[in-house]
Amino acid sequence: MVLRKVYLQNMLDKLQKFQVYLLPLICILMILSPINSLAAAGTVSSSVKLEINGQLISENEGATIIAGRSMVPLKTVTDSLGIPVLWFDSTRIIKVEDTSGPIFLKIGDSEANIDGHKVQLDVPPMLEGGQTLVPLRFIAEALRAEVEWFPEEKLIRVKRSNLNDITFESYKEQVRVIFELTDPEKYEAFRLHEPERLVIDIPDTQYNQKRKLLTVHHNLLTSIRVSQFQKEPSIVRVVLDLSGAEIDYQIHVLPLQQKLVIDLFTPGTEIEEYIAEPQPSTPAIKALQNKIIVIDPGHGGKNPGAIGITGLYESEVNYDIAQKLIKLLQAAGAYTIMTRKSDEDPGLYERAEIANENRADLFISIHADAHPKEVTHGSTVYGHYNATKDNWAFAWYVHEEIIKNTGLASKGLRAADFVVLRETKAPAILIETAYLSNREDEALLKDSEFRQKVAEGILNGVIRYYTTKDN
Numbered sequence: 245m246v247l248r249k250v251y252l253q254n255m256l257d258k259l260q261k262f263q264v265y266l267l268p269l270i271c272i273l274m275i276l277s278p279i280n281s282l283a284a285a286g287t288v289s290s291s292v293k294l295e296i297n298g299q300l301i302s303e304n305e306g307a308t309i310i311a312g313r314s315m316v317p318l319k320t321v322t323d324s325l326g327i328p329v330l331w332f333d334s335t336r337i338i339k340v341e342d343t344s345g346p347i348f349l350k351i352g353d354s355e356a357n358i359d360g361h362k363v364q365l366d367v368p369p370m371l372e373g374g375q376t377l378v379p380l381r382f383i384a385e386a387l388r389a390e391v392e393w394f395p396e397e398k399l400i401r402v403k404r405s406n407l408n409d410i411t412f413e414s415y416k417e418q419v420r421v422i423f424e425l426t427d428p429e430k431y432e433a434f435r436l437h438e439p440e441r442l443v444i445d446i447p448d449t450q451y452n453q454k455r456k457l458l459t460v461h462h463n464l465l466t467s468i469r470v471s472q473f474q475k476e477p478s479i480v481r482v483v484l485d486l487s488g489a490e491i492d493y494q495i496h497v498l499p500l501q502q503k504l505v506i507d508l509f510t511p512g513t514e515i516e517e518y519i520a521e522p523q524p525s526t527p528a529i530k531a532l533q534n535k536i537i538v539i540d541p542g543h544g545g546k547n548p549g550a551i552g553i554t555g556l557y558e559s560e561v562n563y564d565i566a567q568k569l570i571k572l573l574q575a576a577g578a579y580t581i582m583t584r585k586s587d588e589d590p591g592l593y594e595r596a597e598i599a600n601e602n603r604a605d606l607f608i609s610i611h612a613d614a615h616p617k618e619v620t621h622g623s624t625v626y627g628h629y630n631a632t633k634d635n636w637a638f639a640w641y642v643h644e645e646i647i648k649n650t651g652l653a654s655k656g657l658r659a660a661d662f663v664v665l666r667e668t669k670a671p672a673i674l675i676e677t678a679y680l681s682n683r684e685d686e687a688l689l690k691d692s693e694f695r696q697k698v699a700e701g702i703l704n705g706v707i708r709y710y711t712t713k714d715n
């Protein structure tokens with residue numbers, strides 16, 4: 245069978261694997277020294293604000309710097325992260341019942357036990373004003389939380405990604421599985437056969453629920469299983485037991501709603517679109533809510549596209565702008581689908597097919613131009629010869645907003661018979677951001693901040709298209 249090609253988020257996957265495993269380490273290294281240096285500067289005990297998974301903890305439950313170490317109230321942290329804790333009064337032992345293994349601590353004892361391994365704490369847990377304080381380093385290491393320190397705001401930010409719950413909805417020809425997930429952007433989905441399964445691995449995430457198996461009475465899906473697949477580094481694995489090989493799936497990533505939604509269906513059947521709950525949001529966010537936008541970074545893999553006057557590859561510029569644009573579109577409530585990974589060059593018909601199969605609302609192809617005359621410069625947006633008035637309006641808004649946001653010279657709108665524009669059913673445009681063959685333009689395209697401005701210009705054009713359309 246041919247799987248529907250949903251390249252949702254795949255460009256983020258590699259990046260995120262890097263972040264997931266290295267970021268906590270980098271953060272730990274970075275934060276420990278400035279906090280210690282606060283104390284070295286003469287601070288004996290001072291309070292620091294504490295934010296846990298985006299929630300600011302009240303002042304009297306915040307962190308304290310004692311003897312050069314940042315101490316945080318254990319219960320506040322574990323409560324916020326949904327981790328059960330037991331307290332044994334007579335022995336002054338604390339048991340943290342984390343999913344990845346129990347943690348034992350003792351007041352005044354700098355030796356802790358994490359999942360059967362003895363660990364030395366730099367400061368023993370202490371009782372202070374009725375609270376058990378533990379070193380921040382312990383939270384980072386034992387609970388595998390990301391910890392960041394913001395010296396100017398005197399703020400410690402603790403983040404631990406949780407899979408809070410999994411639910412499902414049954415339709416006639418479709419099952420929808422909904423993950424309540426702190427960070428839905430990092431996941432890996434793959435199929436296993438005999439028996440047929442769809443597996444979703446979520447790195448650097450914990451599952452705190454006791455319920456590990458959901459039985460689903462549906463002809464597509466028999467059950468959903470959840471396990472802490474790997475501890476170091478931690479991976480939560482969700483297995484969807486499918487009732488056959490001829491089952492297709494689509495994944496929606498909703499960072500604002502903290503949800504990952506998987507639709508399972510029989511190929512060729514009409515499926516219910518996922519309608520996210522309305523967000524209390526700005527007009528811009530409403531404008532793009534639930535829109536499916538396909539981003540097509542031109543070229544890729546062995547096909548670099550145009551090569552700049554000093555050697556900049558078009559395929560890389562296109563891909564980076566596409567990545568930046570996807571982040572902006574998602575923040576504005578849209579679903580995004582990429583037509584390729586960083587090192588791939590799918591065919592032009594395939595790129596259009598991805599948009600058509602996913603019933604895209606808009607298709608945006610991103611390129612950079614080249615011309616034999618070095619002097620030629622500026623930005624162009626293409627539409628198809630036979631494009632609708634609506635499609636041309638879209639092209640115009642994007643073009644104008646790019647010019648406005650970047651200060652690039654306008655080369656105007658152009659019509660062409662490009663495959664991706666002709667074959668895509670949704671309103672489709674192809675952006676030639678600027679000329680790689682022009683020295684000034686190439687220098688701009690090399691600059692990450694400039695690429696961000698291009699992406700913002702495109703976003704503004706998309707928002708303007710939808711807000712104008714609805715009026």
Ligand SMILES: [Zn+2]
Pocket residue numbers: 542543549550558611612
């Ligand atoms: Zn190109």
